[in-house]
Amino acid sequence: MTLNPRFVLSALGVAFTAYLGLGWPWWDDGFDAPWTVTVFAVALYLVTSWICIFWEGRRERPAPEEPEDPAIAGSGGRVDEDTSTVAVQSFMTSGVSGPTVAPAWVAALALVTAAVLPSLIWANVDVAARQLPYATWTIGAIGALMTIVVVRRRPVVACIGIVLLGLQGALWIGLVPTLSLGLVGSAMWTAVAQLLMWSTDRASRESMQLERLQRAASEWLASQAGRQRERRVQVRRALAVAGPVLTRTIAAGGDLAPHEREMARLAEGRLRDELRGRRLLDDDVRGVLEAARQRGANVTVLDEGGLDGVGERELRVVRAELAEVLRNARSERIYIRTAPHDTIAVTVVGRSRADGEDTVDLWQEIALPSREH
Incomplete structure (x- = not known):
């Protein structure tokens, strides 16, 4: 059984966001945020995250390919005249088997969630409780959301979301506590996600290029095999046409009778016709x-x-x-x-x-x- 890469990534994303959204210690003593606000915040986060995971978007714009190897192209492999327009679809990172580009409205929803959710929680708890886990869970949650946004090929939106998260944390609890309570990890998640996307895209492009080179080499080998068969056919025809005359010429030492010379001339013409046309x-x-x-x-x-x-x-x-x-x-x-x-x-x-x-x-x-x- 072969697992679809997109299914695996989606399952991991759902499990992680569900853990961050529902697994924070809301039962701790001192929890004083209104339940309506808490439920709304968790629902907003989960809905946004799962929309970012599952909402299908447009396919990634095809990237230009490098030209075929000139050595192979010159040896008989078929190469398109304009290889810059050939579509490169990464098996692991775009299309049916991987993440597509998130629609603009999905990216905007994620950005709004990153701008609203931390302040919504911090504004509804006491000042003394703002650094407790049930008030700071949004730092990791927004980091995970921005990681998903990166995977959905919206890195600029993810960077803006991390910056907004840092600004809100500095405003409500201070920059140093925000950094120590998860902002560094959230930034690292998004950065690593972007690096992974770059590396998988590059690996996919190189794999596609290798596939094209292998295809060109196979076509060249097939063409050479066809030419060899054609040459064998032509040699057999040449022997059938000119063989008797050559045998007679060798046997006579080149001293042919007039009618034999005429036969040789006709045989030469037939042979030229077979080879040239x-x-x-x-x-x-x-x-x-x-x-x-x-x-x-x-x-x-x-x-x-x-x-x-x-x-x-x-x-x-x-x-x-x-x-x-x-x-x-x-x-x-x-x-x-x-x-x-x-x-x-x-x-x-x-x-x-x-x-x-x-x-x-x-x-x-x-x-x-x-x-x-």
């Missing part, structure tokens, strides 16, 4: 490329990322149109190129020599199907 290829495109080379054309296929993010259905449309363009092409040199563009998927350019001049006799742009629909 695999996403453009299917059986129809491979067939028309082979036919173009067999009639003597010099064909260059180059994919520079223009088809990244294009789905398989859209790729089939692009390949079908490319095959149709190449089937009708009669150019001596054909260049097929993809590049990142908003509307164009593939550009086909054909050049031939006519009357001693090099002219463009084919220019075809194939649009991105996803943009058309």
Whole structure:
């Protein structure tokens, strides 16, 4: 069974405030405060404390994150362009599992209680009894309340509350007795609470950063594994395409017959196509490329990322149109190129020599199907 951190903190807060509010020795001899005042003071303190503990507030404003490690980012890990806007939610100190920022009216209620409660008690007891436990319980009680306010991320309000408590104590019983009867401890509680919040927030940010670095490293390793698989596939295809020709070339010592040289040229073209423009290829495109080379054309296929993010259905449309363009092409040199563009998927350019001049006799742009629909 896993305990919710917020549940544990809330239970401790309720138990401690209940002890301070109800456990003070009101039964001691000499207690002379009116019961109505006492009941009102205790009720005000408990209600305020428990509202500060349980009233849900807004989530803490996300803190900016540090950029990812450049070494990992440069190795293939995915990094957001603007990491300063990434939300950092501390598991232990904000959100569902921890304290949220107290609403302004809750903080104001706590401050009013700190400003009213000690004077209310001291004003209703004799001067000689103002340093007795049943009259000074408010010093520790307000200290605990301000500690809760700090945990609810209102440290300025807590500091003001401690100052108000000290001023009231100095006014009613003197500064030295106030310090000796609990003001120092109350101030220390709030200070330690703030230090703990800072330390847990820092630990949470570092934990989140470590998690991001681990995620980036995992993504990099996954990408490397994918590239290795892709390279193995390409090597197998290269061996299937060029293996027989290479074997024949080695066996013949490079002395190939004319038809064997033609086979080597075609195999080289097929291999280049597989390595440079695999996403453009299917059986129809491979067939028309082979036919173009067999009639003597010099064909260059180059994919520079223009088809990244294009789905398989859209790729089939692009390949079908490319095959149709190449089937009708009669150019001596054909260049097929993809590049990142908003509307164009593939550009086909054909050049031939006519009357001693090099002219463009084919220019075809194939649009991105996803943009058309």
